[in-house]
Amino acid sequence: MAKYNLLPGYLLKEGICTQENFFEPEKIPAKIITQVHTRDYYNRLLDLKLDKKEIRKIGFPLRADLVDRGHYIIGGTIKGCHFAIENGVSLNIAGGTHHAYADRGEAFCLLNDQAVAAQYLLDTKKASKILIIDLDVHQGNGTAKIFEHNPYVFTFSMHGAKNYPFKKEKSDLDIGLDDGTGDEEYLEILKNTLPKLIEKVQPDFIFYLSGVDIIKGDKLGRLACTLKGCKHRDRFVFETAKNHDIPVQVSMGGGYAPAIDSIIEAHANTYKMAQEVYFSWQK
Template identity: 65%
Template sequence: MFPIAFHPIYKHPLPEGHRFPMIKYELLPQQLLHEGTVSANAFFEPGLPDMEHILAVHQKEYVTDLINLTLDPRAVRKIGFPLSAELVERELRLSQGTIVGAEKALQTGIAFNIAGGTHHAYSNRGEAFCLLNDQAIGAQYLLDKKLAKKILIVDLDVHQGNGTAEIFRNNDSVFTFSMHGKSNYPFKKETSDLDIALHDHTDDEKYIEILQNTLPYLIEKQKPDFIFYLSGVDILASDKLGKLGCSLNGCKNRDEIVFSLCNKYQIPVQVSMGGGYSPDIKTIIEAHANTYRMAVSIY
């Protein structure tokens, strides 16, 4: 069974008006356990990271202000959550979950983080509910520890991975691939190594066609020895913050493509959940649970 990072603080309650995005982190593991997709021993609780791994990606001044809760109010507004010690601890632990998950994936082939996918965090600032960039931190950790030489980040959230693109802009050891909604946030996008901007209401057929024509080619050309996959389910047509037109089945087929290729080429993969903002929480949980179900069927 593949390992899954989860810590009780992932579901830390926020003030009224900020709670809905966080509910899924509590409900998703419950659903996976209830249906028997995974067992309780699949989960591990990440501790706090060594700060050198955070500072390998993020600027010291920003991290210091974040931990001391001394960020400029304008910077806090860009994050979108009220800043608190509990929220910062949550972000640190989920970053460590991705670091440990990456290590575990080297042994098991695949590992998950119930949270994570905080791809809007830049080297020097946070935005859009992202304080620290967990997969960027994990990728740099593997490189620094010489556990990987070439990393491919596959970001299939509906929003462009702008922070990830900025962080690895001049790093030839990391190839950033983002396939996202053209008219979705962020409205001023960064430049990934490969960006595919999809038109509004792109449906399952077109989405899957583009992914099938792109990802195998990327893997063959870049020859990564590790992949980070951001599996946001905000590509659904029902998503409040997304503008694409995919169905639950299309989202599941997307996961199948990614996992099948990772398995075929024997490339370890760490998976972070990313976004999902459909009005019905059942839709969000079903879409995320499908990602785990697909992994079970392949690995």
């Protein structure tokens, strides 16, 4: 949790963002969340009545403040969608809760922020075809399952093949990477895949999960990308989306390097690349 508190200060200190660039999320109402999550799961989550097995799968104690936090994370992602439509890009310092299924939480994810936001955009006619680009080191299993039969949302996950979750769901496109995959191979695969995918899917909105747990030495990752390679990845995603005039909402996802400074720098690089690609003309 420390990175979420430290990142805003780092962005301000390094001049990547100004105070005016930040916005406060609003707590999202139940009627939006239950367009994705089942009413039964959602009510039991609110009442703190999940069973012990369900809580073990989530991985942390079930507390009212964490459930409340999940609502604000979704609120930030949805509000970010509006900013992205206006400005091309927006970023949520939290989010990327892609292991949450419609009917259960998993792996530190209670509610699926980008899935709820994607359905919100479809329901409010703010988008008609959505591409979810999940580049966290772990497959976005909850997101894949939620949209398994939805023709308006295309899920793309590029992840460690032998990493969690050990039983993968079926995204519309899955690319499993071998342990130890580094910058050159990673970026080559991404650059050969994403432009063709955009041409095929023709999305009018993109959700990007920019997990930095692809970096070598990450405690929960098994790939071998560098900070520089991860930064290059983010720039490529942003440039590709901008060149196609497709708005992008970004959620941070994972990052578990042994040194907190490395995690903060890696996440900050995502903001830096967004700033350079979309707003360099303002400087």
